Amino acid sequence: MFLINCPYCGERDQQEFKAGGEAHIERPKQPTELSDDEWAEYLFMRKNIKGVQFERWNHAHGCRKWFNMVRDTSNDEIKAIYKMGEKPPSQ
Amino acid sequence: MRNKYSVFSLIKNALSYHENWQRAWKDPAPKKDYDAVIVGGGGHGLATAYYLAKKHNMNNIAVVEKGWIGGGNTGRNTTIIRSNYLWDASAGLYDHALKIWEGLSQELNYNVMFSQRGVMNLAHNLQDVRDLKRRTHANRLNGIDAVYLSTEEVKKFCPIINTSPDIRYPVLGGTLQRRAGTARHDAVAWGYARGADEMGVDIIQNCEVKGIKRNGDSVEGIETTKGFIKTKKVGVVAAGHSSVIANMAGLRLPLESKPLQALVSEPVKPIIDTVVMSNAVHAYVSQSDKGELVIGAGTDDYVSYTQKGSHQIVEGTLNAILELYPIFSRMRMLRQWGGIVDICPDASPILSKTSIKGLYFNCGWGTGGFKATPGSGDLFAHTIANDEPHKLNAAFNLNRFVSGDLVDEHGAAAVAH
Numbered sequence: 001m002f003l004i005n006c007p008y009c010g011e012r013d014q015q016e017f018k019a020g021g022e023a024h025i026e027r028p029k030q031p032t033e034l035s036d037d038e039w040a041e042y043l044f045m046r047k048n049i050k051g052v053q054f055e056r057w058n059h060a061h062g063c064r065k066w067f068n069m070v071r072d073t074s075n076d077e078i079k080a081i082y083k084m085g086e087k088p089p090s091q
Numbered sequence: 092m093r094n095k096y097s098v099f100s101l102i103k104n105a106l107s108y109h110e111n112w113q114r115a116w117k118d119p120a121p122k123k124d125y126d127a128v129i130v131g132g133g134g135h136g137l138a139t140a141y142y143l144a145k146k147h148n149m150n151n152i153a154v155v156e157k158g159w160i161g162g163g164n165t166g167r168n169t170t171i172i173r174s175n176y177l178w179d180a181s182a183g184l185y186d187h188a189l190k191i192w193e194g195l196s197q198e199l200n201y202n203v204m205f206s207q208r209g210v211m212n213l214a215h216n217l218q219d220v221r222d223l224k225r226r227t228h229a230n231r232l233n234g235i236d237a238v239y240l241s242t243e244e245v246k247k248f249c250p251i252i253n254t255s256p257d258i259r260y261p262v263l264g265g266t267l268q269r270r271a272g273t274a275r276h277d278a279v280a281w282g283y284a285r286g287a288d289e290m291g292v293d294i295i296q297n298c299e300v301k302g303i304k305r306n307g308d309s310v311e312g313i314e315t316t317k318g319f320i321k322t323k324k325v326g327v328v329a330a331g332h333s334s335v336i337a338n339m340a341g342l343r344l345p346l347e348s349k350p351l352q353a354l355v356s357e358p359v360k361p362i363i364d365t366v367v368m369s370n371a372v373h374a375y376v377s378q379s380d381k382g383e384l385v386i387g388a389g390t391d392d393y394v395s396y397t398q399k400g401s402h403q404i405v406e407g408t409l410n411a412i413l414e415l416y417p418i419f420s421r422m423r424m425l426r427q428w429g430g431i432v433d434i435c436p437d438a439s440p441i442l443s444k445t446s447i448k449g450l451y452f453n454c455g456w457g458t459g460g461f462k463a464t465p466g467s468g469d470l471f472a473h474t475i476a477n478d479e480p481h482k483l484n485a486a487f488n489l490n491r492f493v494s495g496d497l498v499d500e501h502g503a504a505a506v507a508h
C-alpha cells in the first residue's frame with residue numbers, strides 16, 4: 001500500500017488505482033504474420049523484474065486515465081511517473 | 092533409518108533429558124560437482140530432492156536455499172489441501188498429491204499432521220451454484236470424492252456459518268470434499284529434508300544462486316554465494332522468485348509475482364472443525380491445532396517482492412469473514428504476513444523442461460501450491476531424472492502458452508487457489 005501521484009489528479013491512495021502490468025509492450029504491427037512463439041511472447045511472457053520495473057497504471061476510481069510508472073518492486077518505491085506517449089526516463 | 096522416531100526413541104531420549112537427539116539433517120558445505128541441483132529449499136524443492144533420491148537413485152544431488160528451509164511460502168501459507176479441481180489435467184495432478192498425503196507421515200517417519208477434516212466451498216449466487224454442481228460432477232467422473240450440499244446441509248456440517256437469507260451474499264449451498272483438509276506446513280519441509288538428507292542429499296542453506304552458467308544451450312552449473320557448483324541438471328523451484336532465476340538464464344516466463352496475505356487470530360477453544368472457503372466473497376478459514384483461526388486473504392494486483400500486502404485486502408477479507416461468522420466479531424488478530432506468489436495467466440502451474448537443456452522449472456503454483464507439495468516433488472523428480480514429463484504433468488508444460496492448450500483453472504476451480 002502506497003501513495004501514487006497521478007499526473008492528472010495529484011497524490012492519491014494506491015487503492016484508487018488499478019495496476020496494468022508491464023509497460024512498453026508494443027502491439028504487433030503485423031499480427032497476421034506472427035508465429036505462435038511470437039504471439040506467446042507478446043501475450044504471456046513477462047519480465048516480472050525484482051527491482052526497477054516500468055509499468056502501466058490506471059486511476060480507476062479517479063480520472064480513469066492511464067499513465068506509466070517506474071517502480072522498484074523490491075520495496076514498492078516509485079521512481080518516476082510519466083504520461084502515456086511520453087518517453088520513459090532513462091534509468 | 093538410522094534415527095527412526097518412535098515411542099521407544101522418545102522414551103530413550105526422555106531419559107537423557109532430550110539432549111542427545113540426532114540432527115534431523117546435516118549442514119554440509121557444497122561439493123564442487125553434483126548430478127543435479129535443486130534451487131529452492133521449500134516443500135516442493137525438498138520433495139523433489141527426496142523423490143530424486145528415493146525413486147530415481149540420484150543421491151549425488153543438492154538443494155540450495157538462499158534463506159533457511161521452509162522459510163518462504165512453505166511457512167506462510169494457510170495449509171489447505173484438496174483436489175477438487177475442474178479440469179481432468181488438474182484433477183490428475185492434485186489428486187496424485189492428495190493420495191501421497193494420505194500416507195506421507197508413515198512414509199517419512201515424520202508426523203506432518205495431515206488432517207482430513209474436509210474442505211467446504213460455499214456458493215453465494217446462482218452462477219456459483221451451477222459452477223459448483225458442475226465441478227462436483229466433474230470431480231466424481233475423475234474419481235475424486237465430492238458432494239453438493241444444500242444450505243441446510245452446510246449449516247449442519249458447520250453450524251457457526253450464518254445461513255440467514257438476509258445477509259448481503261447469502262449461502263445458497265456448497266460442496267464438500269471429505270478427503271481434503273490441512274497439514275502442518277513446517278513439518279512437511281522438515282520431514283522431506285530429513286528423508287532426503289538420510290539418502291545422501293546435501294541441503295545447503297544460506298546459499299543464494301547468483302547466476303546460471305550455460306554452454307550454448309546446455310546448463311553447466313550455477314554461481315552461488317558459496318561459490319560455483321558444477322552440474323548438468325538444475326531444477327528451479329523458487330516460487331515467487333522463479334522469474335529472477337529465469338532472467339539469469341536469459342529466459343522469460345509467463346509469471347507475475349504478487350503479494351498474498353494471510354493472518355491468524357488469538358488461540359481459542361475448538362470452534363470450527365473443517366475448512367470453509369468462499370470464492371465469491373473471498374474468505375476462507377480453518378482452525379489450527381493451536382487454536383488460532385487461520386484466515387487467507389487475496390493478492391494485490393501489482394507486481395511486488397516486498398512480502399507485505401495492502402491493508403484493504405485484509406479488511407475486505409475480514410468483512411466477509413464477519414458476515415459469514417458473526418461469532419468471530421470480537422476475535423483479535425495476532426499476526427498478519429505476506430508471501431510472494433508466482434501467478435500464471437491460466438492459474439495452473441508449470442512443471443516443465445525449458446529450451447535450455449538441463450534446466451527445469453517447477454513454478455506458477457500461484458496462491459495454492461502447498462496442497463500439491465508431495466505430488467509436485469514426485470512428478471518434477473520424474474521430469475528431471477528422465478528428461479521427460481510424467482503423464483500427470485505433461486499438460487503443465489511451458490509450451491502450452493505457445494500452443495494455446497492452457498489449463499484454465501481461473502474461476503473454474505473451487506476458489507481462489
